[in-house]
Amino acid sequence: MKTEYHKEREKEKYQYRIQEENDLDETEQKLLETFKRNKNHSLKTLIGIYKGHHLELVLSVVFFVIKHSPVWVLPIVTANIIDIATNPPEDAGRKILIDVVIMVLALGQNIVTNYIHTLFYARAIRNVERDLRSSLVRKLQQLSITYHTQMQSGRLQSKIMRDVEQIETLSSQIFITVLSIIMNVVVAFGVVVTKSLTVFLFFLGTIPVAVCIMAAFKSKIKSYNKEFRRDMEETSVHVMEMIEMIPVTRAHALEKKETDKMDRQLHRVAKSGLRLDMVQAYFSAISWVAFQIFQVLCLGFTGYLASKGKISVGEVVMYQTYFSSIVAQISSVITLLPTIAKGLESVDSIGDVMLCHDVEDYHNKKKLPALQGDIRFENTAFCYQDGVKPVFRDLDLQIHKGETVAFVGESGAGKTTILNMVIGFLHATEGKVFIDGYNMEEIDLRSYRSHIAVVPQTPILFSGTIRENITYGREDISEEKLMEVIRAANLEELIEQMPDGVDTLVTERGGNLSGGQRQRISIARAFIRNPKILILDEATSALDSISEEKIRVATDHLIQNRTTLIVAHRLSTIKNADHIAVIGKGGLKEYGTYEELLEKKGVFYKLRQMQM
Numbered sequence: 001m002k003t004e005y006h007k008e009r010e011k012e013k014y015q016y017r018i019q020e021e022n023d024l025d026e027t028e029q030k031l032l033e034t035f036k037r038n039k040n041h042s043l044k045t046l047i048g049i050y051k052g053h054h055l056e057l058v059l060s061v062v063f064f065v066i067k068h069s070p071v072w073v074l075p076i077v078t079a080n081i082i083d084i085a086t087n088p089p090e091d092a093g094r095k096i097l098i099d100v101v102i103m104v105l106a107l108g109q110n111i112v113t114n115y116i117h118t119l120f121y122a123r124a125i126r127n128v129e130r131d132l133r134s135s136l137v138r139k140l141q142q143l144s145i146t147y148h149t150q151m152q153s154g155r156l157q158s159k160i161m162r163d164v165e166q167i168e169t170l171s172s173q174i175f176i177t178v179l180s181i182i183m184n185v186v187v188a189f190g191v192v193v194t195k196s197l198t199v200f201l202f203f204l205g206t207i208p209v210a211v212c213i214m215a216a217f218k219s220k221i222k223s224y225n226k227e228f229r230r231d232m233e234e235t236s237v238h239v240m241e242m243i244e245m246i247p248v249t250r251a252h253a254l255e256k257k258e259t260d261k262m263d264r265q266l267h268r269v270a271k272s273g274l275r276l277d278m279v280q281a282y283f284s285a286i287s288w289v290a291f292q293i294f295q296v297l298c299l300g301f302t303g304y305l306a307s308k309g310k311i312s313v314g315e316v317v318m319y320q321t322y323f324s325s326i327v328a329q330i331s332s333v334i335t336l337l338p339t340i341a342k343g344l345e346s347v348d349s350i351g352d353v354m355l356c357h358d359v360e361d362y363h364n365k366k367k368l369p370a371l372q373g374d375i376r377f378e379n380t381a382f383c384y385q386d387g388v389k390p391v392f393r394d395l396d397l398q399i400h401k402g403e404t405v406a407f408v409g410e411s412g413a414g415k416t417t418i419l420n421m422v423i424g425f426l427h428a429t430e431g432k433v434f435i436d437g438y439n440m441e442e443i444d445l446r447s448y449r450s451h452i453a454v455v456p457q458t459p460i461l462f463s464g465t466i467r468e469n470i471t472y473g474r475e476d477i478s479e480e481k482l483m484e485v486i487r488a489a490n491l492e493e494l495i496e497q498m499p500d501g502v503d504t505l506v507t508e509r510g511g512n513l514s515g516g517q518r519q520r521i522s523i524a525r526a527f528i529r530n531p532k533i534l535i536l537d538e539a540t541s542a543l544d545s546i547s548e549e550k551i552r553v554a555t556d557h558l559i560q561n562r563t564t565l566i567v568a569h570r571l572s573t574i575k576n577a578d579h580i581a582v583i584g585k586g587g588l589k590e591y592g593t594y595e596e597l598l599e600k601k602g603v604f605y606k607l608r609q610m611q612m
Helices: 002-021 026-037 042-048 054-086 092-108 108-140 145-150 154-194 196-206 206-251 255-307 313-354 416-425 445-449 468-472 479-489 492-497 515-528 546-560 595-601 603-611
Strands: 375-382 392-399 404-409 430-435 454-455 533-537 563-569 579-584 586-590
Touching: 002 416, 026 042, 026 313, 042 313, 054 092, 054 108, 054 154, 054 196, 054 206, 092 404, 108 154, 108 313, 154 196, 154 206, 154 313, 196 255, 196 313, 206 255, 206 313, 206 586, 255 445, 375 416, 375 533, 392 416, 392 430, 392 586, 404 416, 404 533, 404 603, 416 533, 416 563, 454 515, 468 479, 479 515, 515 546, 579 595, 579 603, 586 595, 586 603, 595 603
Parallel strands: 404 563, 404 579, 454 533, 533 563
Antiparallel strands: 375 392, 375 430, 579 586
16 A cells, blocks of 8 residues: 555656746746756756856956956066066166066056956855755745655755855855966966977976876765765754753753763764865875975976076076966865865755655645635545554544544544644545545645644744734734734733733743743634634643643634644543544544543543543
C-alpha cells in the first residue's frame, strides 16, 4: 500500500515542476530556470543568477578598468623616470614632469571612478541577495508540511542567512579581487609581450605551476569545506534546540549536561574547521614559496639581460614590478580558493531547496468560494513514508456541518493525523476524504483553508502586539469587531491588566504571557477568521483548572454553528460534543455520544474510568 501511494505522490511532484513556474513572478521564474538548467554546475548557476543585471556588471567592469589604470601605468612611468635619470637627455626635467603629471592625473580619477564601479556591482549583488532570500522564503512557504517536518529548521535558517551571505561574499570577491587579478595579469602580459618576447615566455612559465598547485589541492579543499559547512548547519540546529530547551534544562539542573553536549558539537566544528584551515595553510605556503622562487629567478634573468645590453635598467625594474604583480595575483587566486569553494557549495545548498518539488499542487483545482463544513472519510487509510504499518485503515466517518466531533484514544493512535488530513497537511494513502462532497485531492487547498481555523496544543505567537497576533492575516478588522472577539475569547481581563491594552507587545513566543493567556489569544485568532471548520488539537491539555475553564467558556462560544473537530485527553471536557470517535491502533473503535459510549462499557468507558 505504502509503496504504490508514495510512487504516485512522486509522480505528482515531477508533474508539478512545469505547473509551478506559472505561479512565480518574473524574477523567481528566472532563478528557478537558472538552477534547473545548470544543475550540478555551481559556477554556471552563480553566473546565471545575475541574469538581468548584465548592464550594471558591464558598466562596473568599464569603470574598474579606468579606476585601476594607475596600477598598470606606474611601472611604465617608473621605468621611464629611471631611464631618464640614469641616462639624462637635454630636456630630462620636462620629460620627468610630464611623467609625474600623467601619474598624478591617473591617481586622482580613482576617487570618482571607484565610487561608480562600486555602486554598479554592489547594487547588482545586493539585489540578487534580496531576490535569493525572497525566493527561498516563498519556496519554503510552498513546500509541504512533511518536508518541514523532516528538515530541521536550523538548517533552513542557515540556507537563508549563511548560504546567501556566502554567495554575496563570493560575488563581491569576483568583482573586487578576481576582476583585479584578471586585469592585472592581462595588462602585465600585454605590456611584456610588446616589449620582449623572451621575458614574456619566461613569465608564461608560471602558469602551469599555478595550475598544478591548484589542481593538487582543489578536491581536498572542496571536500573539507563541504564537511565544515555540514557541521556548521548541524551546530545551528543544536543551538536553536538548546535555546528552546533552556527553561527545561534550568528546571532540572541539567546545565552542565547541555553545555557538555554543545561542547562536543563545537569540538566537532572546531576539528573540521582546523582541518580546513591546515590544508589551506599548506596550500598557501607551497604556492607562496614556488612563486617567490620564480620572482628571484625573474630578477636574475632580467638582470642578466640588462648586463648584456638587451634591456635597460629601467626595464629591469618594470619587468620585476609586473612579475611581482603577476605573482601577487596568482597568490590571491590561491587565497581565494576557500572562499570560492564555500560560495559554490552554498549555491548547491540553495539549489537543494529551489529544486525541491515536495509542494502542494494548486493548479487547475477547484476553488471553494464558500464552505458548508461537511466532512466524510471513505475507506481511508494512512501510512507514513517510513512507516512499516498504517496508522489506521478503513476509516469510514461522516461529519455533518455544524457538528462537534471529539477524537479520543491512546497517544499515537492517529488522532492528530486525522486532523492533519482534514487540514490537508497529509493525504490519504488509501480511500478518500471529502469536503462538502468534493475530493480533497481535487480542490485548491488555499481556498479551502481560508475557511478553517486551527487552535494547536502549543499556541504559536510572534513578536508583535496582542492586536497583531489576534488579527494575523485579517488586518482589516474593525475595532468594534476586535473587542467583540476579545470578549468572546475571555480576554477582557487580560487586556485591562496590560500596560498598553491590546497594543501591548508580546515578547518572543509569548514569553511574557501565561500558557492560558497565550491559548486564549490563539482562540481569538481563530474567532477573527470566522471559520466554517474549527480544529482544536488538545487546546487545554497543559493548563490548570482555572485556565481550562476560561478556555472552555471561550471555545463554547467559538464552536457554535461551526463544524468542530476536537482532540482531547481530558474526557470531561468533551461531554457536550455531538459525537465522540474513539481511535485505537488501526482505526475507529467506537463512535457515539458521551452517554452512549459510557453505556457500551467498551474502550471509552475504560478510558473514562482511568481518569476518575
